[in-house]
Amino acid sequence: MTIQATLELMRELRLHGMLEALTQQQEQPTYSGLGFEQRLAHLVNAESSHRDTQRLQRLLKNAKLKYQATPEAIDYRHSRGLDRELMAELLTSSWIDRQQNLLITGLTGTGKTWLGCALGVQAARRGYSVLYKRTARLLEEMDVAHKDGSIAKIRGQLAKTRLLILDDFGLSVMNVRARSDLLELLDDRVGTGSTMMLGQMPVKDWHSFINDPALADAILDRLIHSSHRISLKGDSMRKQQPTVSSS
Incomplete structure (x- = not known):
């Protein structure tokens, strides 16, 4: 030849x-x-x-990440509440192997979405499937799926994703179906994948935001159990680094 x-x-x-x-x-x-x-x-x-x-x-x-952020560009210089030891552990992505969750909270502009996307990129580098969704948008899609009969397909896809990133949790009021869908989504992922929740509202306020004691207990039990938490602080990163988008 x-x-x-x-x-x-x-x-x-x-x-x-x-x-x-x-x-x-x-x-x-x-x-x-x-x-x-x-x-x-x-x-x-x-x-x-x-x-x-x-x-x-x-x-x-x-993954459809909002930002193609890189772990190498994470800024530790500003007083944002980033623990280097915790970040070093998260960047190994071993928490995904253990099906643990990550909750990132902080005011607008402190870099929640950018940091979440950077961790998403790192997870993809390690070979994990990743999907980024705005919480309200995903719940809207699931509502439509109930009507057109594709809800089982969407739930199956979400359950198989190793890292699901849900952004802007707490910005839109959830109705009865949305609360139920969120619970089902999280329940399907127990023992199969990790969920990252990003939101402005402190975790302690999530229960009252969900506004249904029974469902709130069930949702938070699946989210908070064995989860890591990052509470970002400080001024908006947009003021400090105008060329970097954060939310």
Whole structure:
């Protein structure tokens, strides 16, 4: 088989990482001095790296994060209530393996959404499926799904997502169906995934906000049990860093 035929076969088999690496080997004389095993290892490593990159890009696309924030850009300089030790643990994403939740609260502009998205990016880097949704928007979608018969499908998709990020919790009053849907959503995720809740309202006020003692007890039991908490403080990050969007 000629080298051109090999390249074509790699393209047909979608071995794009290997294809690029083999083309590189053909073009650069540096590789001519390497043995067969070394050149083969280079091709295999290139294909593995390519697939990892493709997987990450797919996970990030499906996550629909509001910001493509990066963990490396997290700002610890301002007095926002960020505990470096806790952040170091969260960035390992081991809490997702343990199906634990994360509750991030703080006034508008303190960086809740940006920080949540940065942790979402890190989770995707670790290979976890991630999905970002505004709480009110998701509950609206579930309400529509009840009417068109697709609610079971949506619940199934949400249950399988390893990290579900629900932003702006507490901004919109929930009706009876919304409260029930939120409970069902969280119940489906017990033992299967982690939920990150972002909101301006302190956690201590969530029970009264839900405005149904029985459902509030059930919802908070599933959210708060074995959860990590971050309470962001300080002035708006928009004032301190006008080029960085936070909410």
